[in-house]
Amino acid sequence: MVLKPVAVWIEKERLNGNIVRCLTIILRSRGCYWNRCLMCGYKKDTSKDVTLKDLIDQFNFALKRLSGVDVVKIFTSGSFFDSKEIPKEFRSFVYDALTGKIRKLIVESRPEFINEETAEELSSLEFETEVGIGLETADDFIREHCINKGFSFEDFKRSAKILKSHCVKVKAYILLKPPFLSEGEAIRDAIRSIKAVKGLADVVSVNPTNVQSGTYVEKLWFKGLYRPPWLWSAVEVLRNAEIDAICDPVAYGKARGPHNCGRCDRDVARAIREYSLTQDASVFDGLNCSCFKLWERVVELEDYSRIPLALIHV
Numbered sequence: 001m002v003l004k005p006v007a008v009w010i011e012k013e014r015l016n017g018n019i020v021r022c023l024t025i026i027l028r029s030r031g032c033y034w035n036r037c038l039m040c041g042y043k044k045d046t047s048k049d050v051t052l053k054d055l056i057d058q059f060n061f062a063l064k065r066l067s068g069v070d071v072v073k074i075f076t077s078g079s080f081f082d083s084k085e086i087p088k089e090f091r092s093f094v095y096d097a098l099t100g101k102i103r104k105l106i107v108e109s110r111p112e113f114i115n116e117e118t119a120e121e122l123s124s125l126e127f128e129t130e131v132g133i134g135l136e137t138a139d140d141f142i143r144e145h146c147i148n149k150g151f152s153f154e155d156f157k158r159s160a161k162i163l164k165s166h167c168v169k170v171k172a173y174i175l176l177k178p179p180f181l182s183e184g185e186a187i188r189d190a191i192r193s194i195k196a197v198k199g200l201a202d203v204v205s206v207n208p209t210n211v212q213s214g215t216y217v218e219k220l221w222f223k224g225l226y227r228p229p230w231l232w233s234a235v236e237v238l239r240n241a242e243i244d245a246i247c248d249p250v251a252y253g254k255a256r257g258p259h260n261c262g263r264c265d266r267d268v269a270r271a272i273r274e275y276s277l278t279q280d281a282s283v284f285d286g287l288n289c290s291c292f293k294l295w296e297r298v299v300e301l302e303d304y305s306r307i308p309l310a311l312i313h314v
């Protein structure tokens with residue numbers, strides 16, 4: 001049987017200041033060996049018995065849409081360089097298939113799989129490469145106790161330096177609003193984290209938490225002890241980002257995703273996506289909604305309430 005990818009789609013992507021076509025491929029793999037992060041529900045996209053042939057079949061299926069594409073993103077719900085999850089033979093197959101056809105390849109990995117060997121694997125390719133690392137926050141306490149990520153800022157730093165020394169680009173994922181943080185703490189943590197990765201990462205991807213099935217965050221959410229961040233918070237973080245920052249507010253406007261009042265969500269999410277492509281903060285200037293004032297109050301008061309305020313659409 002031919003296994004198909006979890007998802008394949010074409011989207012716009014920023015490449016050296018231009019907007020180009022990007023093919024994003026989510027492969028079903030054995031999944032992330034760590035699998036303990038409190039907000040992560042990607043286990044549902046994995047299967048323990050995925051073989052090398054299955055990976056190749058999925059990739060070949062996605063390649064049918066390669067025409068006119070400049071950037072390819074391959075995500076596995078785990079680590080591209082964990083050879084137990086993604087065999088080296090598969091990685092070589094990918095590199096060969098893309099050589100001469102694209103300008104940039106983006107993959108993801110936890111820092112423990114990044115070393116001289118993997119960095120050389122990427123730097124030997126003729127196209128540009130980038131590795132996304134789920135740092136989530138520069139704060140070790142929050143990363144350990146509110147996310148259960150299992151690595152330190154030093155680990156991130158080490159892997160980012162190795163990649164940079166081989167001219168491989170680094171993208172740091174910053175989680176906007178890990179559980180147990182107030183809205184204001186979440187904003188401040190994300191802004192501080194972006195500042196901390198300046199010089200280590202080429203770009204940050206600000207990822208507003210969404211409530212995924214079967215996660216610890218979902219348990220909190222069911223009890224009214226967690227609310228995904230406001231879209232206004234994402235805007236605030238992007239406005240204060242000192243390096244290139246992108247944000248795709250997955251599930252925006254839904255109770256499980258980042259949301260405002262329900263009336264302005266679409267416009268604010270559109271501006272966030274526009275900013276991601278242009279890095280032009282003026283896209284936020286026209287945004288206006290009566291819920292902005294409520295958000296300001298929430299940011300102020302949640303530091304004291306310690307439980308989410310304005311849980312429902314108002």
Ligand SMILES: [Zn+2]
Binds near residue numbers: 261263265291
């Ligand atoms: Zn609103």
